[in-house]
Amino acid sequence: MMSASAVVFYILSFFILVTGVLAVTSRKIFRSAIWLLFSLTGIAGLYFWLQMEFIAAVQIVVYVGGIVVLIIFSIFLTQQSGKDLPAPVRSRAIFSVLAVCAGFLFTCMLVGQYTFGAAGRPAAPGNVAGGVSVGNAVGDIRVGNGTGDMSVGNIGRQLLSTSEHGYVLPFEVISILLLAAMVGCIVIAMKQTPENK
Amino acid sequence: MSQVPLSHILFVSTALFFIGMYGLFTRRNMITMLMSVELILNSVNINFVAFNKYLYPDKLEGVFFTLFIVAIAAAEAAVAIAIIINLYRNLRSIDVEAADEMKF
Numbered sequence: 001m002m003s004a005s006a007v008v009f010y011i012l013s014f015f016i017l018v019t020g021v022l023a024v025t026s027r028k029i030f031r032s033a034i035w036l037l038f039s040l041t042g043i044a045g046l047y048f049w050l051q052m053e054f055i056a057a058v059q060i061v062v063y064v065g066g067i068v069v070l071i072i073f074s075i076f077l078t079q080q081s082g083k084d085l086p087a088p089v090r091s092r093a094i095f096s097v098l099a100v101c102a103g104f105l106f107t108c109m110l111v112g113q114y115t116f117g118a119a120g121r122p123a124a125p126g127n128v129a130g131g132v133s134v135g136n137a138v139g140d141i142r143v144g145n146g147t148g149d150m151s152v153g154n155i156g157r158q159l160l161s162t163s164e165h166g167y168v169l170p171f172e173v174i175s176i177l178l179l180a181a182m183v184g185c186i187v188i189a190m191k192q193t194p195e196n197k
Numbered sequence: 198m199s200q201v202p203l204s205h206i207l208f209v210s211t212a213l214f215f216i217g218m219y220g221l222f223t224r225r226n227m228i229t230m231l232m233s234v235e236l237i238l239n240s241v242n243i244n245f246v247a248f249n250k251y252l253y254p255d256k257l258e259g260v261f262f263t264l265f266i267v268a269i270a271a272a273e274a275a276v277a278i279a280i281i282i283n284l285y286r287n288l289r290s291i292d293v294e295a296a297d298e299m300k301f
Contacts, residue, residue: 002200016213017209020216023220023236033232040239046209051250052250054260055260058263058267063235070275075228077282079228096222097219099218099222104211111208116204150257155257158257159264174269185275185276188279189283
């Protein structure tokens with residue numbers, strides 16, 4: 001007997017996988033982008049199901065609102081409308097399906113054999129109180145650093161903290177990377193000026 | 198949530214990863230290959246979030262790795278699309294087979 005939450009999980013994962021398959025097999029590139037959009041939205045739903053609201057919001061804002069829109073714009077800029085993508089060469093398609101299935105089965109076998117700490121189940125809410133792990137979850141959990149709940153406030157505080165478990169250095173590195181990527185994009189996509197020609 | 202074991206979430210993310218790999222193998226169009234890369238990055242994100250939630254529920258490390266991966270994926274998509282548009286200007290095509298000028 002499955003609970004409602006388990007049913008929601010299986011429906012969500014079915015939706016993600018079906019739209020993902022359609023995104024990589026559709027012959028029309030615009031439809032492919034729209035299927036990708038659905039798949040990414042389904043993944044955001046999976047984050048909501050995992051009670052990671054902040055990550056789900058980031059997923060929707062950055063992926064659905066940013067990257068997919070960027071992809072659709074680039075499709076409009078570079079494709080002739082109404083032209084189908086060529087079908088993959090049959091031998092290559094067969095080889096790809098075989099390789100992908102073999103890799104999937106191998107990885108699933110490894111994942112299925114591995115036993116996670118407490119049988120891979122989330123700790124009961126009572127076991128985790130304010131970042132102090134009391135329970136049986138995993139043997140080597142370090143006793144908490146005050147990050148018990150996953151609220152946005154806690155995420156922001158630890159992300160910008162300079163103390164032991166702070167992530168301010170990667171944060172700054174990422175910000176430099178984003179700046180460099182922005183400058184790089186402008187330089188690469190800029191039209192050549194006439195005197196350069 | 199406690200009804201679903203962690204391994205089922207890992208099966209879903211593995212399947213999504215290999216769907217992305219199939220797209221990379223069969224597509225010859227640069228934009229669709231970029232979409233496959235996005236699917237692969239998302240499957241990795243699902244893994245990080247699930248591990249954080251199931252195995253270390255009092256930590257936030259998985260959240261941070263996911264945030265950084267999303268940021269890097271956004272930067273990567275922007276740069277890739279700039280390169281694709283530049284290639285289209287020069288070659289009038291975004292097929293990977295057409296970009297063979299540097300092929301020896």
